[in-house]
Amino acid sequence: MEVLLAIMIGILYAAGIYMILRRSLVKLILGIIILGNGANLLIFLLGRVVKGSPPIIPADSDVFQSVYADPVPQALILTAIVISFGLQSFAIILVKRAYKVVKTDDLDEMNAIDKDS
Amino acid sequence: MTQQLVLYPLLLQMFLSIVLMFCWTKISWQRVISIIGSLINVGVSIWLFSYIWENGTQIVQAGNWKPPFGIIFVADTFSATMVLLTAISGLAVSSFSSASVVAARLKFGYFPIFHFLLLGLNGAFLTGDIFNLYVWFEIIIISSFVLITLGGEKAQLEGSVKYFTLNILASMIFLTAIAVLYGLTGSLNMADLAIKIAAIDNRGLVEITAILFLVAFGIKAAVFPLYFWLPDSYHTPPSAIAAIFGGLLTKVGVYALIRVFTLIFVDDLFLENIILIVAVLTLFSGALGALVQNNIRKVFSYLIICHIGYMIAGLGLFTEVAIAGTIFYLIHDIIVKTNLFMVGGLIFRIRGTNSIRDLGGLYADYPKLSLLIAIPLFSLVGIPPLSGFWPKISLVIAGFEAEQWWVVGAIIFASLMTLIVVAKVWAAVIWKDKKELPVRLNFRYFDKLKTIRKLR
Amino acid sequence: MITPMIFLSLVSLYIGFGAEHIQQVSTRVASELIDNNQYIESVLGKEQIIGHEE
Known part of the structure; x- marks a missing residue:
């Protein structure tokens, strides 16, 4: 399970970075989304994928005895997902707007700012 | 009163941006509120800085969870200095933008977002x-x-x-x-x-x-x-x-x-x-x-x-x-x-x-x-x-x-x-x-x- | 528009001419930063540090 996840995270990171390096704006956004998913899975993996019960002490004992699953990574992933969702939706709108104004989705042709100096 | 002092710069900026959102189209109000709020913020930051200068590092634990388990805010002298500097340049930029940024931009929520930015900055400086x-x-x-x-x-x-x-x-x-x-x-x-x-x-x-x-x-x-x-x-x-x-x-x-x-x-x-x-x-x-x-x-x-x-x-x-x-x-x-x-x-x-x-x-x-x-x-x-x-x-x-x-x-x-x-x-x-x-x-x-x- | 510029210029003049105050602040910050035990102590309390050194 861990090995499988690790390979998948590697593929996601590689694909994301490859997509970010492309010149097309749409591929740029896809790359960012893939990279974000890779990072979220990485938190999940490094929070240790173990079979464990939730960290709740049963009513008839005072201490928790068996292995418990760490709840923190899930909270972290949830936060990160929400944040990256917001950023990605902003990015999509921005790219659409930029495409309408600049009339190209090629990053290399977006150099009007270099000319007016 | 001083127990939660570390959080005041954060809460003030959040309060300001929410108030400013209610005055979305009334930009002349927004200008006044933003400048007055930034002035108050400078005051609060000076208070925080002098308090920390006298009493040393202060911490606030969210929900009283003892560290290292809860989320904490720590204000040492470095953080307090940065918060003070943020407040000073925030005041300057707030009054500069009310004079220089044209009304068309202000109508689209310039000031609320500006104070959210300052909120984020203060938070980044204070978190532990x-x-x-x-x-x-x-x-x-x-x-x-x-x-x-x-x-x-x-x-x-x-x-x-x-x-x-x-x-x-x-x-x-x-x-x-x-x-x-x-x-x-x-x-x-x-x-x-x-x-x-x-x-x-x-x-x-x-x-x-x-x-x-x-x-x-x-x-x-x-x-x-x-x-x-x-x-x-x-x-x-x-x-x-x-x-x-x-x-x-x-x-x-x-x-x-x-x-x-x-x-x-x-x-x-x-x-x-x-x-x-x-x-x-x-x-x-x-x-x-x-x-x-x-x-x-x-x-x-x-x-x-x-x-x-x-x-x-x-x-x-x-x-x-x-x-x-x-x-x-x-x-x-x-x-x-x-x-x-x-x-x-x-x-x-x-x-x-x-x-x-x-x-x-x-x-x-x-x-x-x-x-x-x-x-x-x-x-x-x-x-x-x-x-x-x-x-x-x-x-x-x-x-x-x-x-x-x-x-x-x-x-x-x-x-x-x-x-x-x-x-x-x-x-x-x-x-x-x-x-x-x-x-x-x-x-x-x-x-x-x-x-x-x-x-x- | 010029008021904030005058304000910031006064602040930077103060930083320049009142450098001893700023130097005090930055020396104290530096001494706090160099010795990270101070930060850890004020966050976690003293016992944790002692436990770590053993």
Whole structure:
């Protein structure tokens, strides 16, 4: 399970970075989304994928005895997902707007700012 | 009353932005509320600073969860200083933007977002939890995205595509670094991390994590190989926004670098050397970049990069004198860079151009104003009684003590280059004879804002 | 528009001419940063540090 996840995270990171390096704006956004998913899975993996019960002490004992699953990574992933969702939706709108104004989705042709100096 | 004092700057900014949202269309109210709120914020920050100066580090635990389990806010003297500086330049930019940013932009929520940005900055300075730091960074960048694109002019959109790509990439790397750190230690509290990292035997893995943090914060702080987004985007938005970005946003990256590399990853010769090399290259590339630019706001953008190099160099030397120099430089730089971009905006307002070739004759027309412009420009170089001189001398002394001659050389070289750049700007903009310029509209961007026209 | 510039210029003049105050602040910050035990102690309390050193 861990090995499988690790390979998948590697593929996601590689694909994301490859997509970010492309010149097309749409591929740029896809790359960012893939990279974000890779990072979220990485938190999940490094929070240790173990079979464990939730960290709740049963009513008839005072201490928790068996292995418990760490709840923190899930909270972290949830936060990160929400944040990256917001950023990605902003990015999509921005790219659409930029495409309408600049009339190209090629990053290399977006150099009007270099000319007016 | 003083128990939750650490949280007051945060709560005040959040309260302000919510109140401002209720006055969405009444921009004259927004101006007044923003300026008064910023004044109150300066007062609160001075209170926080003096309280911490008297009583030492204060912490606030969210929901009374004892550290290292809960999220905590920590205000030591460093955080309090940064919050105070944020408040001061926030006040300046708030009053500057109520005078200089046109009503069409203000109608689309400029002030609420501006105060959200300040909220994010204060949060990043005060938090004591590394994941919480990530969340504050996201608040900062999402507000800065809105501010940098507000208006939707062509150059602005092109600049912001580069800006947002690199900043999101930095956030992802930061998140990756947090994931690895959590996997290593199982903790997120920065103080707890410091203890647990020191106890780990596998130093290679710790160094890799540290490099991930260095890259993530390096992109935000615009250090040497990762600075290209900055000069491409900082000259596109209105000068009030550029002022707060140039003054504070890159400094958050520097703050995070200083915090992480003095608290969590310490006593590592390899990392200190990497930081020093990066610092020296940043000094060179920023100074040389500033020399060849012709747009004054681009010149100022490259000078930001160059001067980030000083702070990173102080961090890399890692002696008490060097860190003191870094902190002093940070204090000086936030004030001066904010002022400098405002100067750029003022010159643009007067002359309608940013090109050094076309500008000129400012001294003949506005002698008093030129004297005012002289103060930030020459503070930047560090002419002795002005503010840039003292931190530089601390850094040079620290370099001599550590016998890192090449760092001393780079600092002096960058100082000289800054002098040449500033002298060039001064001669061309202030002293040179005025050129006859074709009549141009001052706010040429707004022909693109069709939706806003309809609203009017 | 010029008021905030005058304000910031005054602040930077203060930083320049009142450098001893700022130097005090930055020296104290630096001494806090160099010795990270201070930060850890004020966050986690004293016992944790002692436990770590053993």
